[in-house]
Amino acid sequence: MATTPTSTPPPKTNRIGLTVLDYRGSKTTLCAGCGHNAISERILDAMFEMGVKPEHVIKPSGIGCSSKTPAYFMSRAHSFNAVHGRMPSVATGAILANHKLIALGVSGDGDTASIGIGQFVHLMRRNLPIIYIIEDNGVYGLTKGQFSATADVGSKLKTGVINDLPPIDTCAMAVELGATFVARSFSGDKKQLHSMLKAAIAHRGTVMIDVVSPCVTFNDHEGSTKSYKFMKDHEEPLQDINFIPVFEEIDVEYDPGATVQVTMHDGSRLQLRKIEEDYDPTDRVRAITRLHEAREKNEVLTGVFYVNPNAPTFMDVLNVIDQPLTTLSESVVRPGKEVLNEVMEELR
Amino acid sequence: MATSDVALRESSGESERKRVVNNMSIQVATVNGSGSQSSNTVLLRSIFQMGVPVSGKNLFPSNIAGLPTWYTIRANKDGYIGRKKEIDFLVAMNPETAQEDVMSLAAGTAVLYDEPLNLNKLRSDLMFYGVPFDKITASVCPEAKLRKLVKNMVYVGVVAKLLDIDMGEIEKAIRKQFATKVKAANLNLGAAKAGFDYASASLTKHDPYFIQRMDKTAGKIIIDGNSAAALGCMFAGVTVVTWYPITPSSSLVETLIDYMKEYRITKEGKATFAIVQAEDELAAIGMVLGAGWAGARSMTATAGPGISLMSEFAGLSYYAEVPGVVWDIQRVGPSTGLPTRTSQGDILSTAFLSHGDTKHIMLIPSSVAECFSMAQDAFNLAEQFQTLVFVMSDLDLGMNNWMSDPFEYPTTPIERGKILTKEDLDRLGSFQRYKDVDGDGVGYRTLPGTDHPAAAYFARGSGHNEKAQYSERADDYEHNMERVNKKFETARSFVPRPEVITGKSKIGIIAYGTSHWGITEARDQMRNEYGIETDYLRLRAYPFTREVHEFIEKHDRVYVVEQNRDAQMLCLLKLDIRPELVTRLRSIAHIHGLPLDARSVTDELTSMEGK
Numbered sequence: 033m034a035t036t037p038t039s040t041p042p043p044k045t046n047r048i049g050l051t052v053l054d055y056r057g058s059k060t061t062l063c064a065g066c067g068h069n070a071i072s073e074r075i076l077d078a079m080f081e082m083g084v085k086p087e088h089v090i091k092p093s094g095i096g097c098s099s100k101t102p103a104y105f106m107s108r109a110h111s112f113n114a115v116h117g118r119m120p121s122v123a124t125g126a127i128l129a130n131h132k133l134i135a136l137g138v139s140g141d142g143d144t145a146s147i148g149i150g151q152f153v154h155l156m157r158r159n160l161p162i163i164y165i166i167e168d169n170g171v172y173g174l175t176k177g178q179f180s181a182t183a184d185v186g187s188k189l190k191t192g193v194i195n196d197l198p199p200i201d202t203c204a205m206a207v208e209l210g211a212t213f214v215a216r217s218f219s220g221d222k223k224q225l226h227s228m229l230k231a232a233i234a235h236r237g238t239v240m241i242d243v244v245s246p247c248v249t250f251n252d253h254e255g256s257t258k259s260y261k262f263m264k265d266h267e268e269p270l271q272d273i274n275f276i277p278v279f280e281e282i283d284v285e286y287d288p289g290a291t292v293q294v295t296m297h298d299g300s301r302l303q304l305r306k307i308e309e310d311y312d313p314t315d316r317v318r319a320i321t322r323l324h325e326a327r328e329k330n331e332v333l334t335g336v337f338y339v340n341p342n343a344p345t346f347m348d349v350l351n352v353i354d355q356p357l358t359t360l361s362e363s364v365v366r367p368g369k370e371v372l373n374e375v376m377e378e379l380r
Numbered sequence: 381m382a383t384s385d386v387a388l389r390e391s392s393g394e395s396e397r398k399r400v401v402n403n404m405s406i407q408v409a410t411v412n413g414s415g416s417q418s419s420n421t422v423l424l425r426s427i428f429q430m431g432v433p434v435s436g437k438n439l440f441p442s443n444i445a446g447l448p449t450w451y452t453i454r455a456n457k458d459g460y461i462g463r464k465k466e467i468d469f470l471v472a473m474n475p476e477t478a479q480e481d482v483m484s485l486a487a488g489t490a491v492l493y494d495e496p497l498n499l500n501k502l503r504s505d506l507m508f509y510g511v512p513f514d515k516i517t518a519s520v521c522p523e524a525k526l527r528k529l530v531k532n533m534v535y536v537g538v539v540a541k542l543l544d545i546d547m548g549e550i551e552k553a554i555r556k557q558f559a560t561k562v563k564a565a566n567l568n569l570g571a572a573k574a575g576f577d578y579a580s581a582s583l584t585k586h587d588p589y590f591i592q593r594m595d596k597t598a599g600k601i602i603i604d605g606n607s608a609a610a611l612g613c614m615f616a617g618v619t620v621v622t623w624y625p626i627t628p629s630s631s632l633v634e635t636l637i638d639y640m641k642e643y644r645i646t647k648e649g650k651a652t653f654a655i656v657q658a659e660d661e662l663a664a665i666g667m668v669l670g671a672g673w674a675g676a677r678s679m680t681a682t683a684g685p686g687i688s689l690m691s692e693f694a695g696l697s698y699y700a701e702v703p704g705v706v707w708d709i710q711r712v713g714p715s716t717g718l719p720t721r722t723s724q725g726d727i728l729s730t731a732f733l734s735h736g737d738t739k740h741i742m743l744i745p746s747s748v749a750e751c752f753s754m755a756q757d758a759f760n761l762a763e764q765f766q767t768l769v770f771v772m773s774d775l776d777l778g779m780n781n782w783m784s785d786p787f788e789y790p791t792t793p794i795e796r797g798k799i800l801t802k803e804d805l806d807r808l809g810s811f812q813r814y815k816d817v818d819g820d821g822v823g824y825r826t827l828p829g830t831d832h833p834a835a836a837y838f839a840r841g842s843g844h845n846e847k848a849q850y851s852e853r854a855d856d857y858e859h860n861m862e863r864v865n866k867k868f869e870t871a872r873s874f875v876p877r878p879e880v881i882t883g884k885s886k887i888g889i890i891a892y893g894t895s896h897w898g899i900t901e902a903r904d905q906m907r908n909e910y911g912i913e914t915d916y917l918r919l920r921a922y923p924f925t926r927e928v929h930e931f932i933e934k935h936d937r938v939y940v941v942e943q944n945r946d947a948q949m950l951c952l953l954k955l956d957i958r959p960e961l962v963t964r965l966r967s968i969a970h971i972h973g974l975p976l977d978a979r980s981v982t983d984e985l986t987s988m989e990g991k
Contacts, residue, residue: 129672
């Protein structure tokens with residue numbers, strides 16, 4: 033029997049003193065039950081828990097339902113809702129300008145795998161520091177439910193139309209092309225996606241996460257391979273994922289013998305408890321093979337397929353000064369008069 | 381393909397008797413990939429070093445090796461450096477085109493040719509010099525592999541002898557051309573000397589053309605427009621450059637890379653810039669916008685096909701109000717068109733690039749010095765007005781060598797426009813991204829990474845209100861579009877003003893870009909040959925400034941000279957001027973893909989004037 037008067041406990045703060053409310057966005061305008069809303073929640077939570085300063089984050093996106101979502105989380109971060117399929121280039125430009133920013137790009141399956149496939153491919157091969165999230169529902173939602181290029185063969189639209197072309201596997205492509213953190217999750221798998229996103233934030237390089245995210249309005253019916261039901265029946269997790277940020281003390285929860293541990297660039301640890309024996313997430317060839325095997329077996333394989341925390345990023349390759357280019361003073365970016373004189377002399 | 385136009389001239393007998401000094405155009409016909417570019421540059425520089433105003437124009441195929449190419453050097457004591465329609469001296473080194481080249485010449489032209497081509501049999505009204513180039517080359521170049529390249533330096537020596545160009549200057553130019561390659565320099569010098577010696581021993585001069593020392597190039601430089609633009613961008617403080625290779629713009633970025641590597645690396649060896657070759661023009665412009673939005677000075681360089689691809693992003697820049705600079709080195713369209721010929725064909729499409737109501741600021745350089753100075757203007761205006769600024773150069777300006785006064789170091793600081801910092805926000809508390817606070821249509825922006833909870837805004841290409849929130853409301857849309865238009869109106873007072881020369885004439889000429897050089901000469905021709913005085917306005921930017929309207933008001937007839945079929949600039953003028961003035965505008969349009977020459981303008985304008 034408690035007799036002490038209770039008062040509302042102060043809201044929990046993260047390591048930089050912010051509450052989860054500081055990570056909120058505007059109210060979502062997507063359909064109730066849309067998988068994308070769950071993804072927004074997971075991003076928000078992960079950013080909060082990792083203590084990322086919202087002002088240091090940028091949220092570039094393309095066009096489509098998915099690309100609208102940056103409005104629904106982290107209003108204190110700058111967003112750039114660009115043109116269809118071109119988020120990679122906009123994000124690249126922004127990071128070139130200021131590589132201290134944490135880029136969280138949001139795209140969809142139409143935005144990435146069809147109109148934007150060219151930019152997607154080239155983003156992956158540059159290993160630009162960015163978290164690239166595909167909110168993947170297999171349909172074009174905003175134009176009312178046409179198939180996208182990630183729809184599976186035989187998947188059925190509400191109208192009864194059957195998809196007869198093979199899907200593009202964005203994860204297999206990303207591994208092949210050079211992304212250094214490649215994963216797939218399901219918007220309904222709260223724990224997995226949450227850990228994955230936290231690890232993504234700690235990663236230095238291109239993170240590509242394909243999140244299967246059912247479209248409750250146009251692709252959640254019988255016959256769809258991107259519905260909640262289908263995912264519940266066919267999801268095959270590769271590992272149990274746990275992520276320990278460098279600033280947290282919590283120790284290994286997993287049985288060491290069954291755990292693969294990847295030390296991230298910042299010293300934090302990604303722990304993968306094997307469901308599948310001898311899966312090595314640093315083996316690119318194995319990752320691609322395993323993705324193909326899953327397809328053959330009609331499984332939706334989820335988990336972290338590939339990680340390489342130490343590969344040089346695009347900014348390393350470009351040998352850019354540590355200070356953001358946006359902040360360089362005139363004396364740094366405009367060579368002196370003597371330089372012009374020297375050049376003019378050579379041209380005489 | 382013949383590149384000279386047959387023009388009336390005095391009979392050959394008469395011109396033979398008269399010495400023609402420092403007034404000629406030399407055309408060299410070769411095969412591309414044969415090293416002729418070096419030879420021609422040496423010839424050009426030697427004349428330049430002798431103090432004679434000179435220009436060089438390369439007419440080349442869209443090909444790497446084996447197709448015909450022509451290089452025209454014009455030396456002119458009066459300083460006319462536009463293309464001259466007539467050819468006075470042909471160097472025929474290309475068996476493929478030699479016959480046609482010779483057949484298209486006007487009577488009295490001098491022809492230096494490779495002896496086995498037997499060109500002297502073709503006509504009796506030209507002045508021929510046959511030279512056994514292969515024999516001479518073999519004597520100075522033991523290595524057979526190199527002979528193809530060295531052969532072209534032999535004609536430099538022959539021309540030097542015939543035109544009286546100082547061999548000391550030739551040597552100096554060769555040493556400069558092969559600056560770090562002493563062996564190559566010596567080999568080429570040997571070839572030039574052999575040509576000179578052969579001409580001294582075996583040729584009798586009977587053409588009237590001579591180069592004589594003057595003092596009109598002292599202190600001047602020679603540079604192409606793309607290199608000048610590259611320098612300008614470096615001194616404008618560009619930090620992000622993204623591009624996709626396309627003729628004739630590639631050399632702009634390639635030169636910029638060289639300059640930046642030399643002058644924009646810190647003591648610690650780090651780059652104060654990022655230059656990225658993108659996967660296509662869509663990505664290039666997307667990166668420009670991303671970087672501009674994040675606060676960098678960003679740019680790309682392209683040509684017509686690239687401009688077409690960039691159109692969607694151009695609209696995003698206009699509507700989301702993101703700065704950036706695009707260099708359009710115009711070439712002949714439509715479609716792939718003639719990639720290695722010059723044009724002013726992107727004016728109209730660039731002015732309104734993208735769907736919906738869009739309008740863009742364009743700057744139009746006509747000289748290498750303006751390529752340099754307008755780079756600063758472009759970046760400053762882009763940030764001042766938070767929008768793309770297009771610099772409309774062309775192939776003639778960008779890829780050809782031009783004589784110029786040395787460039788002046790920028791006198792204006794780098795203007796970053798209306799950017800709110802954390803300190804500003806601490807003071808203000810909040811801001812509205814798209815609110816017209818100052819009455820000039822330009823809102824205040826923040827950059828990503830600004831450490832203030834109220835700094836962020838949502839940039840988007842979809843409908844938005846003053847707070848950058850999504851909005852489909854009619855009043856928000858209208859209000860916003862009117863404000864963006866106001867920016868454009870404000871820009872009229874800030875873009876480079878035209879260069880205006882007015883007297884008492886009722887005839888006005890409006891032109892822009894590289895047409896300037898032909899116009900300058902044509903105005904003198906019309907005055908001297910027809911007694912027609914003309915006034916002249918050279919446009920330097922769009923939107924048009926007040927002076928443009930005043931100029932049209934002042935003249936009964938205004939000839940708008942441009943290098944496109946559809947009188948594109950004239951169309952823009954029509955939209956801008958009072959309706960009753962529209963009938964004063966007349967079009968003189970040139971679409972042959974060669975740099976505009978004075979004679980064509982003179983002929984057309986005088987005939988339209990009933991002369």
